[in-house]
Amino acid sequence: MSACDTCVVRNRAICSALDSEELAALNAIGRRRNLEAGESLMWEGEDSVLVANVVEGVLKLSTGTEDGREQIVGVVYPSDFIGRPFGSTTGHGVTALTDARVCVFSRRDFDAFARQHPALEHKLLQRTLAELDRTRNWMLLLGRKSAGEKVASFLIDMSQRLVQPGCATPEGDAVQRFTLPFSRQQIADVLGLTIETVSRQFTRLKSDGTIDLPSRREVIIVNRQALAAEAG
Amino acid sequence: MSACDTCVVRNRAICSALDSEELAALNAIGRRRNLEAGESLMWEGEDSVLVANVVEGVLKLSTGTEDGREQIVGVVYPSDFIGRPFGSTTGHGVTALTDARVCVFSRRDFDAFARQHPALEHKLLQRTLAELDRTRNWMLLLGRKSAGEKVASFLIDMSQRLVQPGCATPEGDAVQRFTLPFSRQQIADVLGLTIETVSRQFTRLKSDGTIDLPSRREVIIVNRQALAAEAG
DNA sequence: CGATGGTTTGAGATATATCAAACCTCGTGG
């Protein structure tokens, strides 16, 4: 019995394109790996040696400038795919934000396997196209939105992405209370702001009664409509 | 003899994955279309009805906010693919910046064809992965770079992407003189700045002797090293 | 209890936006 048989993301990750025989073959070239919060799986600019599926946890994708400015260019959740197949270098670092569990493959092995399994490549293509859409949408936020709009958009996005699969929620697949997998600095790095500006927007939204902040990492959306309006 | 036989992007577009028989089949479901500068091929949010290959010209991909702010989220050149296969809606508008010629397909027809031709899907996957890398890299610019760095980065990017294929250039595949396919406002929409800020950065780079501006749309990179240094 | 790392708050500096006017360039028509 392979690790895949009990995998919680089995039906959502790209692996869902495979039948049990193919899955066994894929399983043979992969291995599980646990990451602690803060630990990196890949570094920006290094050779693309690994790809992986996220089984559990949240990871960030980030790039930076020479002088230390950082930009988070993506956030991945369970069932998401990470790494750069069919390419020689990794364009961004991958770091765990929470403790995480991933299913890693040598990029070469994975490439070869994928080329022989069109259904898998198709899933990967769909995922990549969706991720590109999402990323382009984020460019509007980075290039054209104010700090207030950025923070509000971020909170709405979080409330939509942190839903546990299988866990029915009242408000149209979004959750009104959640724990942020980010520090304030990391939120700033997602939004292209400074930590102070993020903090001020949080406290403003709180004193407006739009959100509540029971603790540093927890958020309650009190007035979703107002928050959506702020998101522009 | 099909239109593909004389197509100038035949060997660079995703069509290069197909043999002549398959190409004839693809040709049967596609048609050529000419676009004038300023004309749109798709609109943000509409149903995804078309996909296309760019044969000639430059097109922009853009999104905007309710209140009219715009962000250009991508720029496509000959041999690039446009549109959203395997998806129901188009996330951004597509508009010709120059007169252009594209090879369009009904999305449904293309989807069906692609699913039966894994080699084509593979090319599309490679392209999409490369575009995602490029897009994520642009996020660093939008989120973390200053106006001066943005404009310098933009000019370097242009000098690399406007090279005519097959036309050997001395300076490592970049060109030192080119005609911008963008107005100043469009450059501002790429960089997340205002037109005035873009203009001021251009005149500053000119008076520094880093670039020269023979006319509104033409740029000469006088000192590439200095420009690269400004790009951060 | 004190040290530590992250966060909030404050005061001030500054890059970029905004508003407004002058300036080209180019096509049109007298």
Add this chain to the structure above:
DNA sequence: CCACGAGGTTTGATATATCTCAAACCATCG
């Protein structure tokens, strides 16, 4: 041929959002 107008661009003066620097604050952990 020149005057005119229109669109896009540059330049100038000012406003303001966000950053920067600095201090206070707060939770957590030994």
